[in-house]
Structure formats: C-alpha cells, structure tokens
Amino acid sequence: xxxxxxxxxxxRVTRICDALRIRIEGVARAMTSDQSxxxxxxxxxxxxxxxxxxxxxxxxxxxxxxxxxxxELAESVxxxxxxxxxxxxxVGVLKGAIMFMTDFARALPIPSQMEFMAVSSYGSxxxxxxxxxxxxxxxxxxxxxxxxxxxxxxDSGLTLSWLMKNLATRHPRSLQVCTLLRKPEAVRNIxxxxxxxxDIPNDFVVGYGLDYAERYRDLPYIGRLxxxxxxx
Numbered sequence: 001x002x003x004x005x006x007x008x009x010x011x012r013v014t015r016i017c018d019a020l021r022i023r024i025e026g027v028a029r030a031m032t033s034d035q036s037x038x039x040x041x042x043x044x045x046x047x048x049x050x051x052x053x054x055x056x057x058x059x060x061x062x063x064x065x066x067x068x069x070x071x072e073l074a075e076s077v078x079x080x081x082x083x084x085x086x087x088x089x090x091v092g093v094l095k096g097a098i099m100f101m102t103d104f105a106r107a108l109p110i111p112s113q114m115e116f117m118a119v120s121s122y123g124s125x126x127x128x129x130x131x132x133x134x135x136x137x138x139x140x141x142x143x144x145x146x147x148x149x150x151x152x153x154x155d156s157g158l159t160l161s162w163l164m165k166n167l168a169t170r171h172p173r174s175l176q177v178c179t180l181l182r183k184p185e186a187v188r189n190i191x192x193x194x195x196x197x198x199d200i201p202n203d204f205v206v207g208y209g210l211d212y213a214e215r216y217r218d219l220p221y222i223g224r225l226x227x228x229x230x231x232x
Contacts, residue, residue, distance in 0.1 A: 037199045045221075056223040057224045057225065057226045057227075059224075060221075063220040066180070066208060067103065070104055073107075074104060078109045080176075081146055086146065087111040087113045088111070089113050089142055089146065089147045089172075090115065091148065093118070093119065094117065094118040095211070096151075096153065097151055097180075098209050099208045100151075100152050101114065101150045117136055118136035119133065119159060119162075121133075121158055132163075134166075146174045147173075147174065147176070149177045149178070152210055153182070154191060157185065157191035160177065161191060161192075164192055176192070176195075177193045177195070178193075178194060179197065181197060181198055182198070182199050198222075200222075205222050206222075207219030207223045208222055
C-alpha cells in the first residue's frame with residue numbers, strides 16, 4: 001500500500017473531524033450560552049442633530065448603551081480565555097465590525113491580537129444573496145490558536161455559517177463568535193454565537209460601523225434608517 005496515500009487520507013480525516021468537533025461545540029454554545037443578549041425596549045432615543053439627522057428615523061441604541069454593553073461582553077469573554085496559553089486572536093469582519101472590534105479590543109482585560117477578513121454575501125444593498133466570497137483573507141495561520149470572530153451584526157446568519165466552516169478547516173484550537181447585534185432570522189437559524197450584545201428588530205440599521213451605500217458608519221449610535229433613503 002502506498003504510504004503517502006495513507007498519510008494523506010489520515011490528514012484529510014483529521015481535518016474533517018476537527019471541523020465537525022468545532023461545529024458541534026459551536027451549536028451547543030449557540031443553544032445554551034447566548035441567552036444573556038440584551039433585548040431592546042420599545043422606546044427609542046431622540047435623533048441628535050448632525051449631518052445625517054434627516055435620514056435617521058430613530059436611535060435604537062445610544063452611544064452610552066453600546067459602550068456599557070461592550071464592557072460587559074469584554075468581561076465575559078476575558079473570563080472564558082483567562083487560562084489561555086497564547087493571546088486571543090480577534091478576527092474582525094470588515095468593514096462593519098471595525099468600530100466594535102476596536103472598542104472591544106480596548107475593553108478586553110486580557111492580551112489579544114487583531115486580524116481582519118472581508119467577506120461578502122450581499123446581492124444588493126438591502127438583501128442577502130447567500131453567495132459568499134472572500135474579499136480579504138487573514139494574514140496569519142490560526143492553527144492551534146483560540147479565535148474569536150467579532151461581528152457587527154448577524155442578519156440571516158448565512159455569511160457567519162459559511163465563515164465558521166471556512167475557519168474551522170484551518171484547525172484553530174477553539175472558534176467562537178461575538179456579535180454586537182443579532183436579528184430575529186439569525187435566532188431562528190442555529191448559528192454558533194457565544195456572545196450577543198443586543199437582539200434587535202428586523203429594521204434596516206446603520207451607525208457604529210454599519211452602513212448604507214458606505215454612509216453612516218461614522219455615527220456613534222445605532223439608528224433605524226428611514227425607508228425613503230433606501231427606497232429611492
């Protein structure tokens with residue numbers, strides 16, 4: 001028997017088993033550990049005056065609420081990785097997660113290293129196509145490392161599911177997800193999420209990194225965009 005063929009098959013089976021292990025662990029966490037997500041109250045804050053004030057229908061989450069929740073998430077994440085041998089690898093999903101990733105990394109009381117990926121699954125500016133492609137990949141090998149994907153928002157969960165499967169094939173020691181926002185459809189789908197900042201309604205939201213046509217990312221709060229803006 002060809003020894004090289006046997007070695008190749010052994011490596012292939014090992015990769016599959018590793019991916020399945022991470023997948024199963026993630027599903028278990030998704031079913032048990034994301035219950036601490038904050039649900040928004042029916043009330044919304046006044047829209048402050050500014051460059052985009054006419055485009056924002058309501059402020060769903062204020063700057064103060066965001067920062068308070070980030071501090072809570074950072075404390076929870078740090079407790080899980082307190083005994084890790086290496087720095088935690090944070091994988092931010094561009095461009096939307098840039099604000100959350102930065103503030104979250106600063107709030108973490110444990111050492112972390114930042115990496116970024118850019119993936120796309122949006123067929124239009126307002127709907128998800130389900131077709132995912134990598135626009136920018138990681139700059140490092142994550143084999144044997146504790147990896148935390150940092151997301152701005154989980155909409156349908158399609159992109160995140162694909163990303164989890166892709167990164168699992170790279171043999172991280174552990175693979176988890178922390179997201180600032182989560183919409184109802186993502187809750188219905190079993191998406192592997194360890195930490196959720198806020199569960200939000202199925203509104204078109206912008207601000208704090210989230211955009212429409214590359215605008216509104218610089219808002220310090222999460223706001224609901226007026227339909228007239230994206231229905232033009």
